[in-house]
Amino acid sequence: MATPDAFEPDSATLLEIYRRVALLHANDERARKVIRSGQIAMVYYSYRGQEVIPAALSAALRDDDYLCTIYRGIHDMLAKGFPLDILWAELAGRATGSCKGKGGPMHLTYPEKGIMVTTGVVGSTMPIANGLGWAAQLDGTDRVVVATFGDGASNIGAFHESLNLAAVWKLPVIFLCQNNQFAEHTTYEAGTSAKQIADRAQGYNIPGVRVDGNDPAAMYRAAAQAVARARAGEGPTLIEAMTFRFMGHVFGDPDAYIPKDMKAAAMADDPVPKFRARLIQDGIATDDQLSAIEAGIEAQIDAAVAFALASPFPETDELRRDVFAEEIAA
Amino acid sequence: MSETSTAPAAAKPATPKPPTTTILAGLSKALMDAFAEDDKLLALGEDLADPEGGGIVGVTNGLSTRFGGQRVRSTPIAEQAIIGAAIGASLVGYKPVAEIMLMNFTTVAMDMIVNHAAKLRFMSGGQTSVPIVIRTMTGLGYGSGGQHCDYLEAWFAHTPGIKVVAPSTPQDAYGLLRSAIEDPDPVLFIENLPTYRTPMPGELPDAGHRVPLGKAAVQREGTDVTVVSYSRLAGEARAAAELAAAEGVSVEVIDLRTISPWDRETVLASARKTGRVLIVHEAVKAFGAGAEIAAVVGEELFGQLKAPVRRLGGAYSAVPYSKPLESAYAPDRARIAAAILALAR
Ligand SMILES: Cc1ncc(C[n+]2csc(CCOP(=O)(O)OP(=O)(O)O)c2C)c(N)n1
Numbered sequence: 001m002a003t004p005d006a007f008e009p010d011s012a013t014l015l016e017i018y019r020r021v022a023l024l025h026a027n028d029e030r031a032r033k034v035i036r037s038g039q040i041a042m043v044y045y046s047y048r049g050q051e052v053i054p055a056a057l058s059a060a061l062r063d064d065d066y067l068c069t070i071y072r073g074i075h076d077m078l079a080k081g082f083p084l085d086i087l088w089a090e091l092a093g094r095a096t097g098s099c100k101g102k103g104g105p106m107h108l109t110y111p112e113k114g115i116m117v118t119t120g121v122v123g124s125t126m127p128i129a130n131g132l133g134w135a136a137q138l139d140g141t142d143r144v145v146v147a148t149f150g151d152g153a154s155n156i157g158a159f160h161e162s163l164n165l166a167a168v169w170k171l172p173v174i175f176l177c178q179n180n181q182f183a184e185h186t187t188y189e190a191g192t193s194a195k196q197i198a199d200r201a202q203g204y205n206i207p208g209v210r211v212d213g214n215d216p217a218a219m220y221r222a223a224a225q226a227v228a229r230a231r232a233g234e235g236p237t238l239i240e241a242m243t244f245r246f247m248g249h250v251f252g253d254p255d256a257y258i259p260k261d262m263k264a265a266a267m268a269d270d271p272v273p274k275f276r277a278r279l280i281q282d283g284i285a286t287d288d289q290l291s292a293i294e295a296g297i298e299a300q301i302d303a304a305v306a307f308a309l310a311s312p313f314p315e316t317d318e319l320r321r322d323v324f325a326e327e328i329a330a
Numbered sequence: 331m332s333e334t335s336t337a338p339a340a341a342k343p344a345t346p347k348p349p350t351t352t353i354l355a356g357l358s359k360a361l362m363d364a365f366a367e368d369d370k371l372l373a374l375g376e377d378l379a380d381p382e383g384g385g386i387v388g389v390t391n392g393l394s395t396r397f398g399g400q401r402v403r404s405t406p407i408a409e410q411a412i413i414g415a416a417i418g419a420s421l422v423g424y425k426p427v428a429e430i431m432l433m434n435f436t437t438v439a440m441d442m443i444v445n446h447a448a449k450l451r452f453m454s455g456g457q458t459s460v461p462i463v464i465r466t467m468t469g470l471g472y473g474s475g476g477q478h479c480d481y482l483e484a485w486f487a488h489t490p491g492i493k494v495v496a497p498s499t500p501q502d503a504y505g506l507l508r509s510a511i512e513d514p515d516p517v518l519f520i521e522n523l524p525t526y527r528t529p530m531p532g533e534l535p536d537a538g539h540r541v542p543l544g545k546a547a548v549q550r551e552g553t554d555v556t557v558v559s560y561s562r563l564a565g566e567a568r569a570a571a572e573l574a575a576a577e578g579v580s581v582e583v584i585d586l587r588t589i590s591p592w593d594r595e596t597v598l599a600s601a602r603k604t605g606r607v608l609i610v611h612e613a614v615k616a617f618g619a620g621a622e623i624a625a626v627v628g629e630e631l632f633g634q635l636k637a638p639v640r641r642l643g644g645a646y647s648a649v650p651y652s653k654p655l656e657s658a659y660a661p662d663r664a665r666i667a668a669a670i671l672a673l674a675r
Contacts, residue, residue, distance in 0.1 A: 099453060127415065135422045165408060323451070
């Protein structure tokens with residue numbers, strides 16, 4: 001296996017990561033704006049502050065790798081290539097949505113880019129990711145699977161059953177914990193016995209890595225190394241990516257449970273403008289270049305929202321379709 | 331045997347015994363035949379591969395030796411992980427047959443079964459599907475008490491997106507399991523533990539045999555009373571029908587075979603004919619599958635019935651340990667026969 005140095009992102013990779021960060025950031029800003037405007041009513045779990053994690057991860061993945069993500073997972077999916085128009089149409093509950101309006105924000109699915117499952121149940125990405133990994137193993141491909149989840153999810157049984165099975169079967173699965181330090185309203189310390197979640201890997205005899213998820217280069221290195229290990233048939237890795245969520249648990253959360261200074265410090269260290277400034281400082285891109293990227297993204301989101309809002313709602317006959325392969329008789 | 335047979339045997343007129351087979355043999359053959367035909371089939375569960383004994387009852391005996399340890403895998407004792415792995419592999423073209431050793435242990439995998447296996451097709455708008463079979467066994471009779479023999483089919487029948495199947499004969503066990511494996515949607519396949527090895531009439535079907543899901547079997551025709559059942563108690567219902575016949579009551583016995591979606595046409599046609607319906611299952615009577623069937627018969631045939639629809643089912647308690655209590659818990663042929671006679675009166 002290559003040494004960690006081989007996983008250092010070059011300038012082109014960093015710029016690609018930024019492209020994704022900018023997309024994720026802009027889309028979250030827009031989602032909250034659209035909800036506030038009343039144009040779309042949805043239960044929305046903002047990932048603002050966590051953008052760098054999937055942006056860096058996905059730069060280490062291929063289109064044919066699989067992803068299982070959660071209710072707070074639109075950033076994971078956009079980074080993996082979920083098309084904006086059918087994403088927004090699904091958020092708006094329209095027939096043109098990726099799931100015909102039947103899944104919604106918590107069940108977005110797009111197999112063409114390997115986005116196989118989005119679950120609203122804490123921890124449930126992981127058992128299913130193992131099955132995708134088993135399939136990749138049987139197919140004889142070097143595809144990998146990423147299961148993302150929060151810090152709170154590392155306390156549910158599914159996490160432990162899954163890490164154990166993945167280790168015993170040497171599955172090509174990356175367990176990616178996005179540790180934003182809160183599980184709903186519960187602090188990390190109040191809910192989690194481990195000093196750090198990465199330590200839990202030891203109990204399953206697999207590598208456990210803790211990384212600053214807001215640092216694009218560090219996050220990329222950790223992801224690329226785990227991906228390489230999985231592709232080489234060496235088995236699963238647990239990554240704990242440290243981060244923070246700026247907008248509380250769910251849209252409208254007054255987040256009184258977060259100490260004010262903790263939140264202020266995290267927001268003062270917002271990874272998105274920080275990364276942007278870094279790219280300019282290091283001469284990887286100019287301000288104008290980045291502004292052009294961002295303007296292009298805004299235009300794409302404009303078009304996607306317009307497409308969604310102009311689309312029809314599904315017919316009620318859809319209640320009888322996709323329950324089984326065969327339509328249920330009226 | 332042949333080496334000990336001597337002249338007297340040859341002298342006797344040959345009365346060939348009618349052939350018998352077992353549900354266990356039917357299930358094993360179904361898996362062997364299906365695996366031989368489709369290399370996308372997988373099997374997983376606790377102690378299910380040959381190094382671990384080929385399954386605690388032996389349904390999967392020989393499967394891993396013949397088809398390899400990658401396709402037929404023993405798992406840790408981790409039911410969520412078992413069903414999750416089956417779901418994941420099924421999303422990308424495989425057809426896993428997962429074994430949950432006992433039906434009571436589905437309880438620790440309910441999230442995977444109910445929230446995921448049953449719903450992913452709908453929630454993804456048909457982009458993904460979960461063509462898995464979950465084989466599980468249950469049934470009282472071994473004094474295993476309250477956590478090892480419940481019939482929990484009503485929970486799953488109440489969940490849109492998963493089919494529920496329960497055979498009562500070796501031939502149906504074969505044909506239903508083959509159909510369940512070929513079905514594009516998840517199927518919960520309930521096997522009765524005490525009758526796995528009971529000799530039953532007939533031979534094992536050949537590899538082409540299928541029993542369509544959703545089709546009941548009229549196992550005995552009659553004109554006075556319709557008895558609807560499934561799994562082991564379908565056999566008790568057949569025996570009860572003979573007892574009732576001796577009392578001059580003509581009983582039609584329907585084995586549903588598929589509990590969800592159930593065969594309304596066959597049940598309603600029989601109910602129209604007899605005007606009297608008795609539904610029998612081992613599961614707790616209250617809120618059981620029988621309640622749904624009774625309600626539909628009432629909704630559709632009110633006014634055509636000669637008597638109110640009756641139900642027999644398990645007591646409203648945990649399955650008890652002590653033998654007399656266990657025997658009293660669920661209907662048997664005598665209680666079914668008594669209920670038939672009371673209904674026909
Ligand atoms: C099994 C289950 N229990 C409870 C919930 C309700 N719930 C939704 S999100 C959440 C917090 C999860 O926290 P964490 O895993 O840290 O992820 P985060 O939301 O911080 O990204 C809870 C308790 C749920 N969805 N599923």
